[in-house]
Amino acid sequence: xxxxxxxxxxxxxxxxxxxxxxxxxxxxxxxxxxxxxxxxxxxxxxxxxxxxxxxxxxxxxxxxxxxxxxxxxxxxxxxxxxxxxxxxxxxxxxxxxxxxxxxxxxxxxxxxxxxxxxxxxxxxxxxxxxxxxxxxxxxxxxxxxxxxxxxxxxxxxxxxxxxxxxxxxxxxxxxxxxxxxxxxxxxxxxxxxxxxxxxxxxxxxxxxxxxxxxxxxxxxxxxxxxxxxxxxxxxxxxxxxxxxxxxxxxxxxxxxxxxxxxxxxxxxxxxxxxxxxxxxxxxxxxxxxxxxxxxxxxxxxxxxxxxxxxxxxxxxxxxxxxxxxxx
Amino acid sequence: xxxxxxxxxxxxxxxxxxxxxxxxxxxxxxxxxxxxxxxxxxxxxxxxxxxxxxxxxxxxxxxxxxxxxxxxxxxxxxxxxxxxxxxxxxxxxxxxxxxxxxxxxxxxxxxxxxxxxxxxxxxxxxxxxxxxxxxxxxxxxxxxxxxxxxxxxxxxxxxxxxxxxxxxxxxxxxxxxxxxxxxxxxxxxxxxxxxxxxxxxxxxxxxxxxxxxxxxxxxxxxxxxxxxxxxxxxxxxxxxxxxxxxxxxxxxxxxxxxxxxxxxxxxxxxxxxxxxxxxxxxxxxxxxxxxxxxxxxxxxxxxxxxxxxxxxxxxxxxxxxxxxxxx
Numbered sequence: 001x002x003x004x005x006x007x008x009x010x011x012x013x014x015x016x017x018x019x020x021x022x023x024x025x026x027x028x029x030x031x032x033x034x035x036x037x038x039x040x041x042x043x044x045x046x047x048x049x050x051x052x053x054x055x056x057x058x059x060x061x062x063x064x065x066x067x068x069x070x071x072x073x074x075x076x077x078x079x080x081x082x083x084x085x086x087x088x089x090x091x092x093x094x095x096x097x098x099x100x101x102x103x104x105x106x107x108x109x110x111x112x113x114x115x116x117x118x119x120x121x122x123x124x125x126x127x128x129x130x131x132x133x134x135x136x137x138x139x140x141x142x143x144x145x146x147x148x149x150x151x152x153x154x155x156x157x158x159x160x161x162x163x164x165x166x167x168x169x170x171x172x173x174x175x176x177x178x179x180x181x182x183x184x185x186x187x188x189x190x191x192x193x194x195x196x197x198x199x200x201x202x203x204x205x206x207x208x209x210x211x212x213x214x215x216x217x218x219x220x221x222x223x224x225x226x227x228x229x230x231x232x233x234x235x236x237x238x239x240x241x242x243x244x245x246x247x248x249x250x251x252x253x254x255x256x257x258x259x260x261x262x263x264x265x266x267x268x269x270x271x272x273x274x275x276x277x278x279x280x281x282x283x284x285x286x287x288x289x290x291x292x293x294x295x296x297x298x299x300x301x302x303x304x305x306x307x308x309x310x311x312x313x314x315x316x317x318x319x320x321x322x323x324x325x326x327x
Numbered sequence: 328x329x330x331x332x333x334x335x336x337x338x339x340x341x342x343x344x345x346x347x348x349x350x351x352x353x354x355x356x357x358x359x360x361x362x363x364x365x366x367x368x369x370x371x372x373x374x375x376x377x378x379x380x381x382x383x384x385x386x387x388x389x390x391x392x393x394x395x396x397x398x399x400x401x402x403x404x405x406x407x408x409x410x411x412x413x414x415x416x417x418x419x420x421x422x423x424x425x426x427x428x429x430x431x432x433x434x435x436x437x438x439x440x441x442x443x444x445x446x447x448x449x450x451x452x453x454x455x456x457x458x459x460x461x462x463x464x465x466x467x468x469x470x471x472x473x474x475x476x477x478x479x480x481x482x483x484x485x486x487x488x489x490x491x492x493x494x495x496x497x498x499x500x501x502x503x504x505x506x507x508x509x510x511x512x513x514x515x516x517x518x519x520x521x522x523x524x525x526x527x528x529x530x531x532x533x534x535x536x537x538x539x540x541x542x543x544x545x546x547x548x549x550x551x552x553x554x555x556x557x558x559x560x561x562x563x564x565x566x567x568x569x570x571x572x573x574x575x576x577x578x579x580x581x582x583x584x585x586x587x588x589x590x591x592x593x594x595x596x597x598x599x600x601x602x603x604x605x606x607x608x609x610x611x612x613x614x615x616x617x618x619x620x621x622x623x624x625x626x627x628x629x630x631x632x633x634x635x636x637x638x639x640x641x642x643x644x645x646x647x648x649x650x651x652x653x654x
Contacts, residue, residue, distance in 0.1 A: 054435070055422070077404040084423040093422040093436050095382070096411040108381070109420050274602045 057114040060099040082288035086295040115294045121183035137298040156186040160193025172235025176206040219246025241272040263324035278322035286314035384441040387426040409615035413622040442621045448510035464625040483513040487520025499562025503533040546573025568599040590651035605649035613641035
């Protein structure tokens with residue numbers, strides 16, 4: 001290859017890898033020659049020498065029934081698009097480890113680090129990655145591992161306040177909270193916000209915990225049970241969008257009007273929230289920005305710069321829709 | 328590591344890589360010991376020896392303005408979720424190369440093959456990958472490279488027939504086709520279907536070509552221009568969803584009712600189609616299945632099994648919505 005382009009091997013390497021100084025015309029000649037010859041530098045051998053795969057992983061923690069759902073257009077994929085872009089801007093490829101029903105052996109991936117999306121307490125993915133010596137950053141703190149795993153703080157207490165104050169402002173006075181039974185930061189923090197909220201307003205506390213795997217069907221059944229135990233419920237904060245869609249269906253089947261009789265809100269402003277009938281009030285979490293922050297934090301830690309352990313996530317905004325606003 | 332677990336190095340390798348026979352208790356012991364020691368087999372060195380990165384790439388061809396768009400929940404990410412899952416099931420990681428405004432040097436990726444999503448004629452991504460000697464499969468044929476690049480046939484002629492026959496069935500008799508100016512299989516095949524359609528029904532042919540980068544704004548402007556030149560237009564097949572959303576806005580601003588005065592349909596049944604007001608009639612392309620087929624075809628070719636060059640894509644279904652169906 002160097003002979004064909006009539007330059008030194010070092011020049012070839014610099015020209016093809018954008019390193020050092022190479023005369024632009026020489027660079028062009030090397031590239032053209034490389035293309036003509038179908039020359040492909042041994043990327044793998046280069047990386048073995050450099051001790052870096054130049055690859056990061058994006059790892060889902062949610063079960064498929066929630067993270068992906070209809071058309072697989074969920075929270076995780078919204079994060080993935082931005083994370084991949086940010087990683088590429090830094091010269092890193094991004095491997096996607098989407099939500100799968102079976103547990104993967106994460107040791108099979110040659111990665112320099114991983115962003116884990118909203119891990120649960122004792123999350124098996126972060127545990128395994130750390131055992132493998134792979135730097136990990138979580139998008140949303142991992143409960144119980146706050147001091148060990150650097151994270152982007154998604155401010156879920158604020159999310160809870162936004163949603164609950166909105167329901168109150170729309171006139172709801174008997175408000176149920178529906179969250180997943182796992183220990184994720186969003187459930188824990190919104191439950192805390194709910195507890196403060198009902199105390200401050202002197203309201204009854206109605207907390208329903210559902211297995212995330214139950215998805216929409218779980219929300220539907222929980223709504224029917226809630227109407228039995230609390231027929232006068234007039235607001236439901238169903239944190240998981242799949243739950244919320246099931247809740248709306250359950251309410252409507254029992255003759256309750258949404259939003260006139262019962263106002264319903266959810267957290268993630270995704271396809272489910274936007275296509276539910278009526279469309280669901282939700283929170284714009286600015287996940288693209290959050291994903292960028294997570295990749296940047298990961299690359300910092302990978303380079304040994306551990307000065308930032310917690311990075312404040314992007315601002316969030318309530319998106320009011322017909323599920324909670326009486327026209 | 329082998330010493331700590333009191334087994335042979337071969338047993339360690341077999342136990343950690345699920346190869347050969349290892350007594351389940353021994354396997355468990357090896358894994359436990361590996362975890363305690365933080366032992367990580369040198370995946371990179373293993374792969375260098377094996378001559379395989381066990382990684383495939385998913386490469387976007389569309390510009391960001393179309394493929395990603397609002398909340399980055401587009402066609403490409405829908406393909407990505409399923410492709411990553413299928414690749415993982417075969418023991419391959421998947422690197423995401425999302426739509427970027429800047430051209431990437433694809434030689435930086437250590438991949439065994441790539442799926443390119445709907446490449447244009449002379450697409451730079453497939454050209455570069457093939458120059459690098461990377462096996463490529465395209466999701467949707469690449470015009471002009473049909474005999475060189477194996478592909479999943481997305482049957483866009485059928486897509487066009489579905490959409491156009493639907494408009495005709497809803498009473499439209501002056502139907503405009505709005506497509507991208509690039510040479511993608513979908514534009515070419517739908518244009519051919521349109522040509523057959525207007526001939527068969529003795530209708531006027533109105534074809535508008537727009538630069539994909541113009542997105543929604545392009546569709547909006549084109550709709551205004553169309554109302555000037557053809558004020559009696561009563562159906563628009565705007566193939567790109569971003570165009571279609573702009574078209575609806577343009578029509579409504581000029582006092583046309585959608586669907587009563589003008590019926591509008593689009594191709595991709597994504598977030599844009601589903602959240603447009605009114606929601607857009609679109610085609611369910613079963614992209615998850617198409618992505619699975621593409622990854623499987625790629626892995627076949629990578630293994631030297633080139634018996635299948637074209638694989639028929641999944642069936643498609645029209646999803647009728649308020650943009651074209653008079654209530």
